Amino acid sequence: MKKLLCAILTLAMMFSLVACGGNNAANTGANAGADAGADTGSDAAVDTIKIGVLSPLTGNSAQLGNQVVEMFQLMADIINEEHPELSMTMAATAGIPSMGGAQIELVVADHKSDATTAVSEAKRLITEENVVAITGEFTSAQIKAVAVVTEQYGIPLLGSGSAVTLTDGTNDWEWFLRHGVTDQTYIKDTFDYMAYLNEEFDAGIKTIALISEDSEFGANIYPIEEKLAAEYGFEVVENIKYTSGVTNLTAEVMKVKKADPDALLMASGVVSDALLFFSTCKEQQYTPNYVLGQRGAFIQSDFLAAMGEDANYMCTSGSWAADIDKSTIKEMIDLWANSEYNSTGIALLDSHVKDVMLLQYLAMALDQAGTSEPEALREALLNPEYDMDGLLIEWAGIEFNEYGQNTKSNGVITQRVDGAYKTVYPGAGASIEPVYPIPEWDY
Amino acid sequence: MIFLQGLYEGIINGSILALIAMGIALVWGVMNILSFSQGEFLMLGMFISYYANKLLGLDPILAMPISAGIMFCVGILIYKTVIARALKGPILSQRLITFALSMVLVYTAQLCFGPEYKGLQNPVIFKGSINLGFVIIAKEKLVPFVLALIVAGLMFWFLRYTRMGKSIQATSMDRYAASLVGIDPDRAYTIAFGMASAVAGAAGCALTYYYYTFPNVGATYQLWGFIAVAMGGFGSITGAFLSGLIMGIADTLTGLYINTAIKYIGICVVFLVTISFRPKGIFGK
Numbered sequence: 174m175k176k177l178l179c180a181i182l183t184l185a186m187m188f189s190l191v192a193c194g195g196n197n198a199a200n201t202g203a204n205a206g207a208d209a210g211a212d213t214g215s216d217a218a219v220d221t222i223k224i225g226v227l228s229p230l231t232g233n234s235a236q237l238g239n240q241v242v243e244m245f246q247l248m249a250d251i252i253n254e255e256h257p258e259l260s261m262t263m264a265a266t267a268g269i270p271s272m273g274g275a276q277i278e279l280v281v282a283d284h285k286s287d288a289t290t291a292v293s294e295a296k297r298l299i300t301e302e303n304v305v306a307i308t309g310e311f312t313s314a315q316i317k318a319v320a321v322v323t324e325q326y327g328i329p330l331l332g333s334g335s336a337v338t339l340t341d342g343t344n345d346w347e348w349f350l351r352h353g354v355t356d357q358t359y360i361k362d363t364f365d366y367m368a369y370l371n372e373e374f375d376a377g378i379k380t381i382a383l384i385s386e387d388s389e390f391g392a393n394i395y396p397i398e399e400k401l402a403a404e405y406g407f408e409v410v411e412n413i414k415y416t417s418g419v420t421n422l423t424a425e426v427m428k429v430k431k432a433d434p435d436a437l438l439m440a441s442g443v444v445s446d447a448l449l450f451f452s453t454c455k456e457q458q459y460t461p462n463y464v465l466g467q468r469g470a471f472i473q474s475d476f477l478a479a480m481g482e483d484a485n486y487m488c489t490s491g492s493w494a495a496d497i498d499k500s501t502i503k504e505m506i507d508l509w510a511n512s513e514y515n516s517t518g519i520a521l522l523d524s525h526v527k528d529v530m531l532l533q534y535l536a537m538a539l540d541q542a543g544t545s546e547p548e549a550l551r552e553a554l555l556n557p558e559y560d561m562d563g564l565l566i567e568w569a570g571i572e573f574n575e576y577g578q579n580t581k582s583n584g585v586i587t588q589r590v591d592g593a594y595k596t597v598y599p600g601a602g603a604s605i606e607p608v609y610p611i612p613e614w615d616y
Numbered sequence: 617m618i619f620l621q622g623l624y625e626g627i628i629n630g631s632i633l634a635l636i637a638m639g640i641a642l643v644w645g646v647m648n649i650l651s652f653s654q655g656e657f658l659m660l661g662m663f664i665s666y667y668a669n670k671l672l673g674l675d676p677i678l679a680m681p682i683s684a685g686i687m688f689c690v691g692i693l694i695y696k697t698v699i700a701r702a703l704k705g706p707i708l709s710q711r712l713i714t715f716a717l718s719m720v721l722v723y724t725a726q727l728c729f730g731p732e733y734k735g736l737q738n739p740v741i742f743k744g745s746i747n748l749g750f751v752i753i754a755k756e757k758l759v760p761f762v763l764a765l766i767v768a769g770l771m772f773w774f775l776r777y778t779r780m781g782k783s784i785q786a787t788s789m790d791r792y793a794a795s796l797v798g799i800d801p802d803r804a805y806t807i808a809f810g811m812a813s814a815v816a817g818a819a820g821c822a823l824t825y826y827y828y829t830f831p832n833v834g835a836t837y838q839l840w841g842f843i844a845v846a847m848g849g850f851g852s853i854t855g856a857f858l859s860g861l862i863m864g865i866a867d868t869l870t871g872l873y874i875n876t877a878i879k880y881i882g883i884c885v886v887f888l889v890t891i892s893f894r895p896k897g898i899f900g901k
Contacts, residue, residue, distance in 0.1 A: 231723070233832060235731030387877060414877035418836055420632070421864075423625040424871025424879060427618065444733050445836075448828050456754035456826070458745050475732040479828055517732070616745055 221278040222269065222545050224535060225304035227294055227311065227319065230283035233418070233443055234310070236475045236517075237524055241310040242281050243514040244521075244529040249277045251508070252536045260500045262563030263536040271543040277536060280304055284311070288318035295322040305545040308332065308531045310524075312442065313339055314389040316349065323348045327547050329554055331531040333492075335359060335468070336393045340578035348547075350554055350577045352534060353527050353566075354584045356393050356467070359490040363465050364401045366488070366586040366598040366607075367436060373600070376609045378463070382411035382434035384425060384450070386441050391417075394440040394467055410434050417443050426453040429461070435610075437461045442469035444476045451483060455614055462610040464488065465586075472524040474517070477589070486611040488588045491523035492566055494596045496604040497585070499567050502526075520593070530565040620751050622872045623865060628757045630864020631764040635819035636841030637848065637856035638767060639812035645851025646788040646808040649699065652714040654841060655834025656721035657813045661687055661820020662829040663725060666734050669824070673738045676821040677759060683817040691813025695806050703805075718834070725831040733828040742825055756825035763822045767815055768857040774811075775853070784808050788851065840883070847887050849900025859898065862886060 226245050229238035253276045256264040268274035280302045284291035291311070298304045299322065306329040307319065313336030323330040330349045335356045339349065370376035383398050385391030395412065402409050410432040413425050429437060441447040447470035454461065464487040470476040471489035480487075495506055509521050534554070539545060542553035555573050570581035587594035588607055597607040636654055643651040661683045668679035694717065702713040742755040775781035786794040787804040795801050827833070844863055848855020863883045870882025890898060 231726055231731065233830075235726065235831075236733070239731065414875075416877070416880060420836055420840060421625075421629040421867065423629060424622065424868050425876050427621060427625070427872055428876065431618065445828055445830065445833075448733060448735070452826055456745055456757065457752055458747060479733050479735040 220273075221276050222272070222539060223278045223280050223302055223304040224532065225295070225298035225302065225307040225309070226279050226281045226532075227284045227291060227298070227307060227309035227315075228281065229286040229310060230281070232286040233445070234286045234473075236444075237473050238283070238286075238310050240474065240517065240519065241525055241528045242279075243512075243516060244509065244525045245279055245281075245309075245532055246514045247508060247512045248529045248532045249279050252277050252533070259504050260563060261504060261533065261565070262501075262559055263533055263540065264563075269536060269539045271540045272545075275539075277532070284309075284315060284319075286312070286315070288315050291315045292318050292322055295319045299323075299326045299328055304328070305539075305547065305550060306331065306535055308528070308535060310528050312388075312390060313393065317344070317389075320344065320346050320349045329535075329547065329551050331535060331554075333527040333531065336389060337397070338393065340574075340576040342576050346577060348551065350573060350579075352531065352568075352571060352579045352582060353492050354582045355578065357397055358582075359467060359584050360394065360397045360401060362490050362584045362586055362598065363438065363467070364405045364407075367407065367465070368405055369598055369600065370607060370609055374607060374609060376435075376463075378407065378435040378609075380408045380410045380432070380434045381436045381438055382413070382429050382432055383409060384411075384413040384415065384429065384437065384439050384441070386417040386443065386446060387414050388417050388442060390442045390469065391440045398438055407436075415446070417441075417446055419446060419449065422446070422450045422453050426450060426457055426459065430454070430457055430459040434462065436463040436465055438465045438467070439471075440467040440469060441471075444470045444473050444479075446470070447476055448479050451480060455483070455616055458616045460611055460613045464611065466490070468523065472522050472594075474519040474522060477522075478519075482592075483614055484589050485592070486588060486590065486608050488586055488597065488607075489523075489594070490584055490586055491527075491594075492582070492584055493523040493526045494585055494587045494594055495521060496593075496595050497567050497602065501563060501565050502567075505565055522594070523587075526565050533565060534571075617750050618872065619869075622868050624751050624753070625757075626865030626868035627861055628754075628761050628864070629868060630861040631761040632819060632823055632837065632860075633840045633844050633863055634764045634857045634860025635760065635767060635815060635822070636837050637844035637860045638764075638771060638853050639815045639819075640841050640845045641848065641851055641853050641856035642771070642808055642812045642815075644845060645853070646784055647699070647703070647805050649703075649710055649714065650842070651812065652712075652838070653694075653718040653721060654714075654812065654816055655836075655838030656718045656725075657687055657691070657816035657834075658820045658823065658837060659725060659829070659831065659834040660690065660721065661817035662824050662827075662833060663729055663820075664817065665821040665824040666736065666829045669736045669738050669740070675741045676736070676824050677741060680763075680818045680821040683821045684814040685817075687817025687820075688810045688814035690817075691810040692806055694813070695809040699809060700802065700805070722831050722834070729831065731831060733830045735828050736824055740825065754826070759825055760819065760822035763818060764857065764860070767818065768853065771811075771815075771853050780804070780807055843883065843887055845897075847890050847897055849894075849897030852897065852899035855897055855899035 252263045255267045268276045282294040308331040311332040313334035316332045316334040333353045337355045385395040466489040537559050538553035542549040568582045572581045586598035588597045595605045639654045664683040665676045665679045668674040746753045783799045784804045787801045791801045844859040848859035866882040866886045871879035
């Protein structure tokens with residue numbers, strides 16, 4: 174009997190090993206498609222180009238990480254196959270045209286939302302898998318860790334972490350490029366939006382409360398918020414920092430409730446924290462007057478799904494919205510909705526698109542360079558000659574400064590209405606009028 | 617009013633820590649093993665509650681006996697196949713075996729149930745808040761508190777007044793002496809480990825009322841469970857229960873009156889002071 178039980182438990186353990194290696198299974202799935210395409214490629218010497226995709230496939234951000242990888246798989250297919258009907262850059266032709274139709278091969282690795290793992294996996298991708306560039310889903314802290322490796326080996330690193338310190342000259346990095354905006358821009362958009370609400374819609378926002386997790390993400394955000402609050406004339410009635418991954422946020426909610434600010438600015442990257450905060454608000458019979466999130470949990474599908482209707486009327490800063498009038502956005506929404514890779518059936522969010530666009534951009538640069546040689550690839554990434562209309566994000570353009578920051582990127586503020594984020598700011602691109610304040614929740 | 621609310625919330629928050637800690641204390645007290653997998657048993661209890669609600673429409677309180685029963689069996693299975701063998705090995709293996717087990721359980725849960733955060737989908741009995749004027753009582757958070765009281769009472773009664781409970785206590789005092797008087801130590805260990813798993817299973821159900829279920833949820837609570845056990849005195853169920861509540865109060869009041877950023881320092885200061893005066897914990901011997 175004991176032997177039988179042992180055998181059962183051993184099977185369970187093997188089962189969990191399969192789970193640990195699940196990312197690798199996903200990896201081979203992505204590669205299989207690419208390899209199949211590679212067999213029909215015209216240039217045997219460069220039939221595949223390996224791109225490292227580092228993403229949290231396990232751990233606290235696993236849901237987002239897996240979704241991003243699925244989107245990368247879809248984008249790799251778009252690049253590798255002919256799609257003349259699509260207006261997206263790199264879709265019309267199969268593979269990388271200037272490299273004989275070479276196929277993109279994704280090599281997926283799990284960084285488990287852990288900087289140390291991210292470093293070891295980045296090294297493995299470069300030295301064992303021979304990837305020509307690394308991208309994926311990273312926080313700013315993880316980018317800082319991985320950048321040390323990519324600088325050492327001279328490999329381009331593209332990530333959408335938003336900490337100002339990534340591209341303000343603090344780090345002397347040659348190989349990291351950021352296409353998206355920084356926290357400074359996202360937060361300024363948020364304050365511009367509050368001023369706009371006061372001016373155009375007589376919202377009467379005078380007091381604000383800041384709540385930020387104590388990670389690099391939160392620590393980068395609240396000093397900018399404090400500075401801008403003083404500049405814009407908003408009174409900060411509470412400035413709360415909390416430890417991420419908490420068992421309760423009771424004291425935090427009680428403080429916010431007591432201060433009752435006109436707007437609550439929240440920087441929470443961990444979904445369970447944000448969910449716990451708002452469920453505690455409901456327990457305390459408190460509906461915040463207005464919630465302005467700084468991306469993080471606010472653009473993650475499991476937060477939105479778990480919040481349900483209570484997520485309505487919450488706002489977030491971001492780079493992308495589904496209602497932006499752009500053909501590539503409409504195409505991607507449609508492709509994703511019908512994609513075999515979309516295992517969870519979720520709608521596209523800013524958190525996915527800002528990452529997957531980086532693969533599209535890498536393919537563009539490879540085509541421009543005509544080689545995967547690192548220096549040439551970096552040069553093409555820095556000085557794109559492509560028309561930017563075919564990208565998935567609507568930016569004024571791409572022009573990098575000396576620190577690898579795109580100076581032409583811009584953000585939007587969206588508000589969740591009827592279960593979807595809709596653009597409310599800048600006013601010219603708004604698809605709906607903002608709703609202020611949040612209607613009281615049912616307790 | 618805000619102090620009363622803070623005090624009440626602290627007790628409520630501490631009750632989940634107390635439930636985790638009581639399971640750890642039982643395993644430590646009887647078997648001298650630090651159960652690193654107690655948080656993962658809580659996680660499994662949460663998944664049982666979640667799926668009972670999703671698939672059968674069961675309220676977590678109704679799923680509680682099912683979860684406790686399943687986790688009792690899981691605990692026995694794990695004891696028989698893993699722990700009992702490790703007990704024959706070096707002391708380090710005994711200590712680390714539950715750590716390895718916790719990793720297995722987390723990744724298996726991720727494979728089977730997915731990594732996303734899951735909230736209850738069907739209506740539950742305990743939902744909403746009662747505003748008494750001087751304190752707001754969230755009905756869903758009353759469940760873990762009442763459960764903690766019941767579990768503490770039941771454990772106390774079981775260990776003190778039942779034959780099996782006395783056998784477990786005797787085994788924890790001296791395994792070899794107990795076997796000399798006809799007690800089967802292996803049976804006592806099996807029941808103790810099963811009971812600890814069952815408590816975590818029931819606690820997991822209570823937690824689903826207001827917390828979200830995901831594979832890594834156990835780690836969030838586990839560390840504080842250990843501190844509660846150390847503060848209460850290793851092996852003391854009563855100590856674990858009281859320490860959990862004290863930690864909850866320290867957490868909430870520090871956040872409320874000093875700074876939320878350092879509220880865990882409040883817990884650690886209480887722990888350090890306790891250990892300074894009572895090195896073996898409040899009820900440690």
